[in-house]
Amino acid sequence: MASGEEDGTVDEKETNNKKKRTKGAIATAWLAFYNIAMTAGWLVLAVSMIRYYLQRGTHKGLYKTIAKTLKFFQTFALLEVGHCAIGIVRTSVIVTGVQVCSRIFLVWFITNSIRQIQNEESVILFVVVWTITEITRYSFYTFNLLHHLPYFIKWARYNMFIVMYPLGVIGELLTIHAALPYVRRSGMFSLRLPNKYNVSFDYYYFLIIVMLSYIPLFPQLYFHMLRQRRRVLHGEVIVEKDE
Numbered sequence: 512m513a514s515g516e517e518d519g520t521v522d523e524k525e526t527n528n529k530k531k532r533t534k535g536a537i538a539t540a541w542l543a544f545y546n547i548a549m550t551a552g553w554l555v556l557a558v559s560m561i562r563y564y565l566q567r568g569t570h571k572g573l574y575k576t577i578a579k580t581l582k583f584f585q586t587f588a589l590l591e592v593g594h595c596a597i598g599i600v601r602t603s604v605i606v607t608g609v610q611v612c613s614r615i616f617l618v619w620f621i622t623n624s625i626r627q628i629q630n631e632e633s634v635i636l637f638v639v640v641w642t643i644t645e646i647t648r649y650s651f652y653t654f655n656l657l658h659h660l661p662y663f664i665k666w667a668r669y670n671m672f673i674v675m676y677p678l679g680v681i682g683e684l685l686t687i688h689a690a691l692p693y694v695r696r697s698g699m700f701s702l703r704l705p706n707k708y709n710v711s712f713d714y715y716y717f718l719i720i721v722m723l724s725y726i727p728l729f730p731q732l733y734f735h736m737l738r739q740r741r742r743v744l745h746g747e748v749i750v751e752k753d754e
């Protein structure tokens with residue numbers, strides 16, 4: 512009897528281990544597919560931008576030609592929040608959520624919605640910075656999953672952000688700033704009283720709040736990456752608070 516129970520426990524453990532291995536293999540296969548697709552997407556974006564600039568010699572009109580690809584791949588990144596939520600990657604849902612949602616907001620509710628700002632240098636600045644960052648980041652994840660990670664990709668992943676993050680933020684903030692006069696004039700996405708819902712919403716002031724929210728939020732993302740850098744490049748053991 513006792514040995515039967517023991518057998519049962521051994522069987523259960525074996526079944527659980529098998530389930531975990533299958534789940535692990537499916538998650539790894541999905542992540543490999545996801546990361547390869549994202550690397551390819553951002554590479555397509557990079558090639559389109561280089562070709563456009565070489566052919567036309569100007570950044571004017573560039574956003575329009577890359578808009579569909581940018582919107583598609585940046586929106587697809589929402590899946591990353593899901594990856595953290597279901598626990599297939601060891602990253603904070605909040606950190607990833609802030610990063611991904613702020614970008615999706617910028618792409619859809621600012622750059623895509625206000626045609627007049629699409630030729631601003633700041634738009635090109637953040638698009639170029641995101642593109643370089645994402646090609647590096649997704650190739651890092653891909654090679655890491657395949658256990659063949661070239662050191663220069665690891666180095667680039669955990670060093671380039673030191674400069675790229677502030678540059679990206681400058682591009683993003685200047686873009687929102689450039690949008691403000693158009694938003695004020697057009698009253699877009701705003702709700703004035705009186706209306707049947709009896710609520711008012713001013714997108715202009717909302718954008719100012721978004722700009723101000725970079726002050727507390729951006730340092731958290733930046734310090735998170737500095738901690739990741741110390742952990743991965745210098746092997747420091749870092750105890751993160753549950754974010």
Ligand SMILES: CCCCCCCCCCCCC[C@@H](O)CC(=O)SCCNC(=O)CCNC(=O)[C@H](O)C(C)(C)COP(=O)(O)OP(=O)(O)OC[C@H]1O[C@@H](n2cnc3c(N)ncnc32)[C@H](O)[C@@H]1OP(=O)(O)O
Binds near residue numbers: 600616641644652
């Ligand atoms: C609705 C209105 C909202 C308004 C909000 C306004 C305020 C916003 C302020 C925010 C400012 C953001 C500005 C930003 O957009 C500017 C730029 O991005 S500029 C370009 C420079 N950017 C960067 O360098 C980005 C850096 N950020 C990131 O990399 C990530 O997004 C981040 C979530 C911040 C951090 O990444 P993570 O925590 O995942 O670190 P690691 O890469 O080291 O990964 C940890 C472990 O998880 C494994 N992992 C993660 N993802 C994957 C994956 N896809 N596939 C496989 N494995 C994955 C990774 O390998 C690590 O594993 P291990 O621990 O085993 O090493």
